[in-house]
Amino acid sequence: MQRLKIDVTKIEKAYLFKGKSGTYLDATLMDNREGPDQYENDGFIVQDVGKENREKGIKGPIIGNWKHVGDKQAQPRPQQKPAQTPAEDCQEEDDIPF
Helix, strand or coil: CEEEEECHHHCCHHHCEEECCEEECCEEEEECCCCCCCCCCCEEEEECCCHHHHHCCCCCCEEEEEEECCCCCCCCCCCCEECCCCCCCCCCCCCCCC
């Protein structure tokens, strides 16, 4: 299991998109190359900017960190895993500060 910590003020609203049942954010979990950092985070979370923008050299902002929780021995460490678990009851009125 992974635990995510996202700073919503760093999310670039221009890359959010409307879906069938809400507004979505695509993000990717990246591993720290040298292992866990000083805060024991195993990696960081990058907001996706789309293939076209990536090909232009545009990088998404780092919006947070993630870490393994529970038994690290029993769970293989993933290479990359998208963090796109949208809320089922996404409302237009929310507490996101942007």
